Amino acid sequence: MSGxxxxxxxxxxxxxxxxxPAKFNAMSRAxxxxxxxxxxxxxxxxxxxxxxxQGQGGHFCAGGDIAEYTDFRFEPEGLxxxxxxxxxxxxxxxxxxxxxxxxxIEGHCMGAGLEIASCCDLRLAATSARFGAPIxxxxxxxxxxxxxxxxxxxxxxxxxxxxLAARVLDAPTLLARGFLxxxxxxxxxxxxCLALAQRMAQLAPExxxxxKRMLRQLQQQGPVALPQLVExxxxxxxxxxxxxGVAAFMAKRPAVFL
Amino acid sequence: MSGxxxxxxxxxxxxxxxxxPAKFNAMSRAxxxxxxxxxxxxxxxxxxxxxxxQGQGGHFCAGGDIAEYTDFRFEPEGLxxxxxxxxxxxxxxxxxxxxxxxxxIEGHCMGAGLEIASCCDLRLAATSARFGAPIxxxxxxxxxxxxxxxxxxxxxxxxxxxxLAARVLDAPTLLARGFLxxxxxxxxxxxxCLALAQRMAQLAPExxxxxKRMLRQLQQQGPVALPQLVExxxxxxxxxxxxxGVAAFMAKRPAVFL
Amino acid sequence: MSGxxxxxxxxxxxxxxxxxPAKFNAMSRAxxxxxxxxxxxxxxxxxxxxxxxQGQGGHFCAGGDIAEYTDFRFEPEGLxxxxxxxxxxxxxxxxxxxxxxxxxIEGHCMGAGLEIASCCDLRLAATSARFGAPIxxxxxxxxxxxxxxxxxxxxxxxxxxxxLAARVLDAPTLLARGFLxxxxxxxxxxxxCLALAQRMAQLAPExxxxxKRMLRQLQQQGPVALPQLVExxxxxxxxxxxxxGVAAFMAKRPAVFL
Numbered sequence: 001m002s003g004x005x006x007x008x009x010x011x012x013x014x015x016x017x018x019x020x021p022a023k024f025n026a027m028s029r030a031x032x033x034x035x036x037x038x039x040x041x042x043x044x045x046x047x048x049x050x051x052x053x054q055g056q057g058g059h060f061c062a063g064g065d066i067a068e069y070t071d072f073r074f075e076p077e078g079l080x081x082x083x084x085x086x087x088x089x090x091x092x093x094x095x096x097x098x099x100x101x102x103x104x105i106e107g108h109c110m111g112a113g114l115e116i117a118s119c120c121d122l123r124l125a126a127t128s129a130r131f132g133a134p135i136x137x138x139x140x141x142x143x144x145x146x147x148x149x150x151x152x153x154x155x156x157x158x159x160x161x162x163x164l165a166a167r168v169l170d171a172p173t174l175l176a177r178g179f180l181x182x183x184x185x186x187x188x189x190x191x192x193c194l195a196l197a198q199r200m201a202q203l204a205p206e207x208x209x210x211x212k213r214m215l216r217q218l219q220q221q222g223p224v225a226l227p228q229l230v231e232x233x234x235x236x237x238x239x240x241x242x243x244x245g246v247a248a249f250m251a252k253r254p255a256v257f258l
Numbered sequence: 259m260s261g262x263x264x265x266x267x268x269x270x271x272x273x274x275x276x277x278x279p280a281k282f283n284a285m286s287r288a289x290x291x292x293x294x295x296x297x298x299x300x301x302x303x304x305x306x307x308x309x310x311x312q313g314q315g316g317h318f319c320a321g322g323d324i325a326e327y328t329d330f331r332f333e334p335e336g337l338x339x340x341x342x343x344x345x346x347x348x349x350x351x352x353x354x355x356x357x358x359x360x361x362x363i364e365g366h367c368m369g370a371g372l373e374i375a376s377c378c379d380l381r382l383a384a385t386s387a388r389f390g391a392p393i394x395x396x397x398x399x400x401x402x403x404x405x406x407x408x409x410x411x412x413x414x415x416x417x418x419x420x421x422l423a424a425r426v427l428d429a430p431t432l433l434a435r436g437f438l439x440x441x442x443x444x445x446x447x448x449x450x451c452l453a454l455a456q457r458m459a460q461l462a463p464e465x466x467x468x469x470k471r472m473l474r475q476l477q478q479q480g481p482v483a484l485p486q487l488v489e490x491x492x493x494x495x496x497x498x499x500x501x502x503g504v505a506a507f508m509a510k511r512p513a514v515f516l
Numbered sequence: 517m518s519g520x521x522x523x524x525x526x527x528x529x530x531x532x533x534x535x536x537p538a539k540f541n542a543m544s545r546a547x548x549x550x551x552x553x554x555x556x557x558x559x560x561x562x563x564x565x566x567x568x569x570q571g572q573g574g575h576f577c578a579g580g581d582i583a584e585y586t587d588f589r590f591e592p593e594g595l596x597x598x599x600x601x602x603x604x605x606x607x608x609x610x611x612x613x614x615x616x617x618x619x620x621i622e623g624h625c626m627g628a629g630l631e632i633a634s635c636c637d638l639r640l641a642a643t644s645a646r647f648g649a650p651i652x653x654x655x656x657x658x659x660x661x662x663x664x665x666x667x668x669x670x671x672x673x674x675x676x677x678x679x680l681a682a683r684v685l686d687a688p689t690l691l692a693r694g695f696l697x698x699x700x701x702x703x704x705x706x707x708x709c710l711a712l713a714q715r716m717a718q719l720a721p722e723x724x725x726x727x728k729r730m731l732r733q734l735q736q737q738g739p740v741a742l743p744q745l746v747e748x749x750x751x752x753x754x755x756x757x758x759x760x761g762v763a764a765f766m767a768k769r770p771a772v773f774l
Binding site: 100123152153178179180203208210211212219222226229230236237238239241242245246249254255257 | 324325327328331332333334335336337338342393394395397398399400401402403405409414415416417423434435436478479
Binding site for chain 1: 616637638639668669691692694695696697712715716719720724726727728730731734735739742745746750751752753754755757758759760761762765766770
């Protein structure tokens with residue numbers, strides 16, 4: 001068995017953990033498929049408000065599980081099935097999840113790890129974190145959907161630095177480049193992410209899902225999606241959540257979203 | 259009367275002031291409509307070179323005027339008319355203005371305030387400024403056109419932080435995230451903006467209008483707009499402004515654009 | 517003779533130098549055409565791995581060669597031929613080059629210089645570098661294709677600051693705005709760029725070319741290009757470069773890409 005993706009549900013929160021610690025949580029094909037199954041299930045779980053995505057044992061994810069590569073990478077159909085099926089299957093399930101996802105990043109965040117982090121809504125990192133995609137040392141380019149995802153999240157310049165120069169960048173640099181919301185010590189990371197997740201879990205859950213769906217369509221289609229997005233955008237008018245939020249503000253009390 | 263949008267014209271400059279100071283300049287429906295009327299008029303005023311957009315009494319704008327919300331928000335047609343008519347009417351008039359607009363931001367810059375600032379060409383802030391869109395506490399998502407505008411201006415990551423975590427960010431953070439051109443003390447803000455506006459008023463006015471029209475079409479349509487933009491792009495060749503600029507450079511004197 | 521573009525080939529590296537030092541390497545029409553010819557040729561040179569693009573005599577490039585402007589700028593057809601033919605001919609040849617290009621920037625990086633730097637994959641600057649496009653002082657707007665290129669590279673806010681306020685920004689600011697990978701002293705710039713180019717020359721050359729083609733199509737067409745990009749994206753499966761990279765990793769030795 002080459003690694004697994006673990007799930008812990010705790011009230012309104014879920015913790016998803018990439019776990020192949022002997023390889024710094026490198027993603028095996030089995031793990032990509034588990035990541036997909038898990039996120040498809042989480043997307044539909046009632047009462048779930050926030051997901052924290054993390055790695056086991058001091059690292060987020062060091063990349064793909066290269067020990068498996070000789071089995072399938074040297075034949076175009078097998079290579080395509082891996083990237084378009086397993087990898088994109090996993091990444092797209094995270095992207096398509098309507099529940100907010102926080103990436104908690106320490107240690108290696110490379111290749112597949114960078115791609116998984118790029119699918120998350122918020123990214124917090126510890127000072128130990130290192131970011132890159134040095135696959136130019138492994139003799140291959142980034143797959144198109146993965147490159148589009150990463151270039152959008154880290155920016156065009158950083159994507160080229162990672163892909164064409166195999167450069168590995170630290171957390172302060174990725175904060176300055178706009179990829180991270182916050183950097184803290186390794187010691188503080190878990191508590192900082194937990195506190196953030198708990199605060200987010202108090203906010204309006206249906207509004208979060210609507211915001212995520214809308215931002216996703218804008219990312220995928222650009223401004224041409226707007227006329228279609230406007231249709232149906234105001235159906236929430238009479239919802240209990242909307243009425244509670246406005247009523248609480250008028251009454252100068254915190255809103256309670258059930 | 260719930261607030262107003264004030265206009266002062268001073269030579270080549272205009273100062274537009276959001277004014278409902280008892281509510282930190284929260285935007286009422288009447289103010290959105292005034293904002294639109296004002297910018298449609300400014301767009302056509304001869305001799306106008308630069309607009310400074312600011313708030314009254316130490317704040318830019320704290321958001322929408324929530325006291326009005328119970329009148330119309332809980333019915334889809336009324337809600338749609340508010341966002342697509344009043345709010346987008348005001349914002350699009352600022353976006354469509356060919357005269358350069360500087361946002362002078364101090365204190366609250368939240369929700370509607372963040373959206374108005376996102377329509378400006380340059381953004382200067384005082385250290386007191388605070389930025390966010392914590393509507394997840396009010397139980398509703400951002401309207402699609404407004405979210406597309408804000409995500410483009412503050413970046414995808416910051417938009418998600420503001421919408422999904424209701425996070426409020428300070429001026430140095432928004433400077434680092436690329437939303438602000440400059441941060442200065444509250445004491446210096448007015449003078450810094452005035453000096454910038456006066457310098458900008460010396461530059462070629464028709465070139466500014468052409469640059470704004472071009473950048474707007476690129477934002478709205480992306481690179482597919484280029485073939486159409488190239489048509490007509492060089493009609494300015496024989497203009498007095500173009501001849502004066504080049505002649506002044508050759509004569510090593512400052513250009514004077516009438 | 518008004519300037520030239522010089523080429524030095526040194527093993528896997530090529531050094532392209534903008535050279536009209538009496539005018540801080542301002543680009544004449546002849547230099548735009550040479551830039552195009554040179555990059556079309558470099559794109560096809562066997563064994564070439566990395567290109568360093570620099571200026572002569574302590575500056576990158578101060579802009580266009582304004583002394584030539586009175587010959588052709590005041591008539592629409594001549595102006596269009598200059599921008600769409602000469603300038604875009606040069607810039608598009610750099611953009612279309614599949615070999616990675618590093619910009620080594622010191623001193624003036626203005627107008628045409630900013631545009632040329634915007635075509636490069638990585639950008640390193642010395643602390644002396646100054647960036648801008650103050651053509652509003654010269655009475656004309658940026659041409660559409662050039663503005664789209666620059667706005668994408670420096671970001672929308674900085675493009676407006678440069679075009680509408682004629683603002684000149686220093687290297688630390690452009691680093692913070694995400695336009696530069698790195699800033700070092702003037703004394704260190706050449707050695708830093710050389711060391712980077714040598715490291716990049718050890719990486720998989722065909723992977724670099726595939727990455728550049730893919731990122732270029734994503735820039736030009738956006739995510740709609742993805743289905744087409746996926747076709748053919750995995751044809752490299754059986755290549756010697758791919759096999760060497762993975763084999764070297766498994767053998768825990770550095771890959772050697774011939």
